[in-house]
Amino acid sequence: MSGGQTIPAWTAVEETQRRAAAEYWLITQPDHAALAGELAARLGPPLLPALPAEVVRGISVHDDGWAALDAQLAAAARPISFLDAPLPEFVRAWTASIDRAEQVAPIAGVIVSRHFCRLGEARAESRADSAQDAQHLRAFLAQEQQRQERLRQGEPQEHLEFLTDVLQFCDLLSLYLCCGAEQDVEFPQRFGPRPLRLTRLSGAGHQAVCRLDPSPFPDGVDVAVVARRCPPPAGESSVGTLPFLLW
16 A cells, blocks of 8 residues: 655656565566556546557557567576666567567557667666667667658657657556556656646555546556466466556
């Protein structure tokens, strides 16, 4: 349950990802992205417009490129967070994810590319990588700039940036739910005059009941994500679903 203090949503995610535990619920990046897509499909007025189907589908597959790396991280003796993957693995997963989104529609490819470029640009500004990794990152950003120009098809840049904001909100909300954080949080994306905040009402760990203010979900949201327990419980299935209720 929440203690009443509101912190940045990404801080809550990062703290939870870094925390050691006796057991874990493992959620793959593609399954997290599918949850983000479910959330995107439920957005609507008055805070946000309903999204085109190809944008929702692009959000749903925006982390598909992580599938191979997920299998490696989950096979470790102790589960390893995606945050601890080496930069070349990040870039490989990002590129494969953008390739997958481009298969959905050009606009899906553009906004997923913008999403990962924003992450890459923030990482480059931190100057935390080796010279070799920094060069690798610069090459990725240059490649994706060319891809975006090829795919944008006359779409106004302002509209593409807005859709990327929506993707990143759904992505971060899904990460918050999937990681089991319990703090009240505020999101960096702004879709109106007030910041968007989430209050945890009930539920322990991953089984969350939350209120968003202002709410982007006119009819509320009742969703779930597939997860696997690690270590697997003796005599029980290791696979389950984690439910979330938001309004």
